[in-house]
Amino acid sequence: MAELNDILKRYTDPATGSVHGATFVAVDSKGNDLYRASFGSSKVDRSEPLTPDTLTWIASQSKLVTSVAGMQLVEKGLITLDDDVRDVVPALKDIKVLLGFEGEDGPAEDLEILKVLRSGGNVHPEKIKPKGAPIYEDVKGKITLRLLMSHSSGFAYDISHPKLLKWSAQRGRTDNMLSGSMEGSTHPLIFQPGTSWAYSPGLDWVGQVIEILTKQDLDTYMQENIWKPLHATHMTFHPTKHFSPNPTPQLHETAVRSGSSLASQPGKSPWPLEARDAIGGAGLYGTANDYIKLLSALLQGGSPLLKKSSVDELFRPQLGEASNAAFRAWILMAGGHRLFRQTGDDATKDEMMPIGHSLVGQVNLEDVVGRRKKGSVGWGGLPNLGWVIDRESGVAATVFTQIIPPGDPICREMLVELEGALYRLKDGKKE
Structure with a gap:
């Protein structure tokens, strides 16, 4: 695990790094830890240590959770996908x-x-x-x-x-x-x-569909049908209300990239701490230790949340030709294709391996050498979080950061390095 430690130490070094804090957690297909650690601080001034239990706004990593909840309704016969x-x-x-x-x-x-x-x-x-x-x-x-x-x-x-x-x-x-x-x-x-x-x-x-069909607000539905079965106690759309009367746990502060370094003062999070509604695509707060429980369940086939056939449907490519072309164009515009360059690719070229979009995020249609395999799915969150589930390799992982603006190239480089080191660690274990 030394290589993963060294990567996180380098990026979060108070003197030379440009990420104030990052958590990386990865599990195998049996639910065993491959890696779990935080480096750096939850505060921009580096005054408090970051941990895998630090409460973090996960932004669009909420989408995976809401898709799972929606698929539960499909399994219950309350609605179909079509x-x-x-x-x-x-x-x-x-x-x-x-x-x-x-x-x-x-x-x-x-x-x-x-x-x-x-x-x-x-x-x-x-x-x-x-x-x-x-x-x-x-x-x-x-x-x-x-x-x-x-x-x-x-x-x-x-x-x-x-x-x-x-x-x-x-x-x-x-x-x-x-x-x-x-x-x-x-x-x-x-x-x-x-x-x-x-x-x-x-x-x-989709969150509104869930609320209407179940006659529950989305946060309550998820607590009962997703987080309770997973024994995850720190995932919520409404942190102050959820943890009351106890104090809200320490939050991972938002840092703002200024050039190649971080601004000296914390930035304002784009998302309100107490949003009025439970917004299924963007509103969850949670911890890396709890989020990995969801990824692990899906990696292992879906239990106790979904049938394997439902997970298969969530993960398969869904777009027609015109829609997929528009999706690829968006990825190129956003620079997301640089996350999946093959070894030796010319970094100056806007080339991209075949990809599609599932019901939970991007699907890789080819192997990325030394990293995720064909059929892997993944997505991220605005403050440069990311997750991946690779069922062929038996790997699920997430990185938690809190840096804006989105698409930060330094955070992307860190993610690529972490993923490569993770697969080297796993392959070494197999040998």
């Missing part, structure tokens, strides 16, 4: 597809907005407010759990899509994807369901 959720969720009954705005000259303005967003800038609402009325189209076909979970429903995150930014500006809308309320996920679609792909609040709406 039923129209508009028959369940009244708020979606009259949803439309936003095509654009009257009087627009063309896509040039949207491209300029995208350039600003991709450079990390902010777009002022008054500068993008359209003069003409929105142009809508009726939804053709169904909005299903399958489409919501695979981000091919037509929804897109509102603060990263030009049309939705303009729509919000025109309406004076202040809620958005980071508001901690379902109002932030309530807006038009940007394409017809099943025809493309966009990273989206789809799992937020």
Whole structure:
């Protein structure tokens, strides 16, 4: 385990490292630990040690949990993956597809907005407010759990899509994807369901399906049907309420990347500590020690949460040709393909191995040499968290950090190094 220790020590070194704290936990297919350790601090000033029990906002690593919960409802016969959720969720009954705005000259303005967003800038609402009325189209076909979970429903995150930014500006809308309320996920679609792909609040709406069909709020449902069976006591959408009357455990502070180093003061987390709603795609707080219990259960076939056939369905590629092309284009734009370069690949080239998207995250359609195998699934969370389940190799792992902005290249390098060292450790154990 020395190699993994050395990697984490190097990245979190108070003098030379540029990650204030990182936890890495990995298990094998029997649930045995391959590695479990934290290095660095939960505080940006390096004053408190980080541990695998430090409470952390896991952001989009919430999506896996909500997909599992949704699949439990499918197993119970409450809904199928291909039923129209508009028959369940009244708020979606009259949803439309936003095509654009009257009087627009063309896509040039949207491209300029995208350039600003991709450079990390902010777009002022008054500068993008359209003069003409929105142009809508009726939804053709169904909005299903399958489409919501695979981000091919037509929804897109509102603060990263030009049309939705303009729509919000025109309406004076202040809620958005980071508001901690379902109002932030309530807006038009940007394409017809099943025809493309966009990273989206789809799992937020899966959470609403769960709440309506079970007559429970999402946090209560997950406590009873996911975390209690796994003996996980520190996973919740509402930390202050969950731990009351005891104090909320120490939180992993948010650090902000400034150049190649971290800002000297903690940043403000993009997510409210006490969100109004349980947001299935982004809102969970938890610990690495508890999250690995979910990954381990899925690695071992799903028990006590799901049947193996349900896990198989969650993990298989789901997208059609057009949707998968849009997904690959998004990965390239976000730089995510650099996580999966083969040994010897030219780092200056925008090339990518074959990938797809499942109901829980990315699926690798080829082996990554020395790392995850074909059929592995994985995803991450905004403050540069990541998880992977590789059923062929018998490995599940997660890295917990709390650094913004997302897609931090240094955190990506750390993840790649950790994964390579983990597989060398596992292969050494087999020998």
